[in-house]
Amino acid sequence: MADPNKVDPIHQFQITDIVSFGEGGVSFTNSALFMVLTVGVIALYLLLSTQKRSLVPNRVQLVSEMLYEFVAKMVSDSAGKAGMKFFPFVFSLFMFVLVANMFGMIPFFFTFTSHIIITFALALLVFVVVIVYGVYKNGFKFFKLFVPSGVPGYVLPIVVPIEVVSFLSRPISLSVRLFANILAGHITVKVFAGFIVTLGSLGFLGWLGALLPLIMTVAITALEFLVAALQAYVFAVLTSMYINDAIHPSH
Amino acid sequence: MAKSRNTGRPPSDGKSGSLTSDLAARIRRAQASEQAPGDAETAEANRNMSGWNRGMRLGTEFIAAILVGAGMGYLLDLWLKTGPWLMLVMLMVGFAAGVLNVVRSAAEMNRAAPRPTAAIRVPDDEEDE
Numbered sequence: 001m002a003d004p005n006k007v008d009p010i011h012q013f014q015i016t017d018i019v020s021f022g023e024g025g026v027s028f029t030n031s032a033l034f035m036v037l038t039v040g041v042i043a044l045y046l047l048l049s050t051q052k053r054s055l056v057p058n059r060v061q062l063v064s065e066m067l068y069e070f071v072a073k074m075v076s077d078s079a080g081k082a083g084m085k086f087f088p089f090v091f092s093l094f095m096f097v098l099v100a101n102m103f104g105m106i107p108f109f110f111t112f113t114s115h116i117i118i119t120f121a122l123a124l125l126v127f128v129v130v131i132v133y134g135v136y137k138n139g140f141k142f143f144k145l146f147v148p149s150g151v152p153g154y155v156l157p158i159v160v161p162i163e164v165v166s167f168l169s170r171p172i173s174l175s176v177r178l179f180a181n182i183l184a185g186h187i188t189v190k191v192f193a194g195f196i197v198t199l200g201s202l203g204f205l206g207w208l209g210a211l212l213p214l215i216m217t218v219a220i221t222a223l224e225f226l227v228a229a230l231q232a233y234v235f236a237v238l239t240s241m242y243i244n245d246a247i248h249p250s251h
Numbered sequence: 252m253a254k255s256r257n258t259g260r261p262p263s264d265g266k267s268g269s270l271t272s273d274l275a276a277r278i279r280r281a282q283a284s285e286q287a288p289g290d291a292e293t294a295e296a297n298r299n300m301s302g303w304n305r306g307m308r309l310g311t312e313f314i315a316a317i318l319v320g321a322g323m324g325y326l327l328d329l330w331l332k333t334g335p336w337l338m339l340v341m342l343m344v345g346f347a348a349g350v351l352n353v354v355r356s357a358a359e360m361n362r363a364a365p366r367p368t369a370a371i372r373v374p375d376d377e378e379d380e
Contacts, residue, residue, distance in 0.1 A: 165320045165341070165348035166355075173315035173352075177307055230304055241359075 009190035013114055013183070031112045038099045046095075067095070074237055079244040086243050089129065093122065094236035101182060101228030105221070113231075114186055116179040123175035126239050134246035145249040174238055181231050185224045192217045305360060312352035320345015 020027035049060040057065055071091045075083050097113060104111025112118050134142040146163040147156065195213035199206045324341025328334065 161341075161344045162348045162351060165316055165323065165345050166351050168323070169312070169316040169319040169345075169348060169352065172319055173311040176315060177311040180311070181307065227303075234304060234308065 009187045009194060012111075012186060012190060015115075030110045031115065031118070034100070034103060034110045034112050035118075038096060038103060041103075042095045042099050067091075071236060074233075075240045075243075078237065078240040079247060082247045083240060083243055086129075086133075086240070090236050090240050090243070093126070093239055094232055097122070097178065097235050098229065098232035101232055102225075104182065104186065105225055105228060111182055111186060113178055114183040116175060119175040119179040120171065122178075122235075123171035126174065126242060127171040130242045130246040133243075134249055137247065138249050142246070142249045145245060170238075170242060174235065178231050178235055181227050185220070185227050189217060189220050189224060192220060308356055308360075309353050312356055313349040316349035316352050317342065317345040320348060 015029045015031050017027040017029055018033055046064055049064045052058075052061065054061065068091070071094050072084070072087060075087050075090050079086065100111070100113045103109050104113065131142075134145070138144075145167065146160050148159065148163065151159055192213045196210045196217065199210040199213065202209070320341045320343075321338060323345075324338035327337045327341070331337065
């Protein structure tokens with residue numbers, strides 16, 4: 001960023017190859033690197049912090065236990081006792097998204113949740129789990145999800161397509177919400193930070209003016225931390241709600 | 252017995268009931284004094300957070316349904332070669348599904364949120380104008 005007038009807020013989302021295997025083939029990108037790092041950090045933290053299993057937990061173990069209880073309460077609140085079967089799934093998703101978002105808040109780190117293909121893959125995973133488990137558990141009755149009870153037969157041709165579209169829109173809304181929040185937030189931070197650089201190159205008055213975007217950048221960074229945690233929470237809550245639909249397919 | 256409560260040692264037996272009841276009261280007092288100052292601030296932050304959350308949720312639910320509806324119609328049109336008609340129909344269906352999604356998530360949020368007291372609700376209603 002030597003040239004103050006050329007601040008590129010999109011540059012942070014560029015995917016670059018770190019190791020490529022063969023011409024035009026699979027490559028290990030910076031996105032993949034951060035996914036591996038995320039999983040590694042989660043696994044290391046949870047394993048090390050719960051290693052002692054002390055009855056009176058120290059701080060590190062307490063954080064792990066609070067995360068566990070937080071997600072367990074969320075799952076059992078929205079999907080009931082039967083939903084606890086999916087607790088490992090929801091917990092993994094929650095931790096993955098949470099740590100990925102938090103990683104993204106560290107400067108120079110790549111935020112892979114800002115790519116829709118990642119969030120869409122996660123949402124699709126949820127969707128497939130819901131459908132497969134719903135059909136496995138309830139058999140044909142799972143498709144009652146599309147036929148609300150107490151609706152007279154002659155409106156069913158209208159209601160059923162609406163219900164199907166409503167159901168199919170779930171992975172889209174789930175993935176777009178996470179991706180859009182993270183993408184927009186990171187671009188906003190970068191744009192405001194860019195204003196500081198641009199104004200700062202104008203001399204003394206520019207420095208005074210640059211104070212305003214500086215304050216904004218600090219405030220938005222704080223907001224971004226909030227959004228990062230919140231979106232992980234929303235993702236996990238909606239996942240457990242959809243799982244609830246798979247277990248009890250009736251409105 | 253000469254032992255006083257201030258020593259902080261648990262009594263051998265007999266008086267344990269009264270000591271624990273006192274302990275519970277002290278814990279309650281401590282919790283009350285610790286939570287009171289930050290409470291309003293936390294509640295405010297929570298409201299802002301859930302407002303953002305709610306807005307994002309309703310918006311994406313609505314738009315996603317329309318996109319899915321239109322996309323399905325487009326693909327059906329490509330497959331059946333029926334011009335733009337299925338896409339138009341499915342766009343409408345998607346719109347209906349979006350409204351349904353919004354209504355459903357709003358109802359869900361209403362169920363989840365604690366019922367506001369009358370004192371809070373009245374100024375809220377007037378803010379909307």
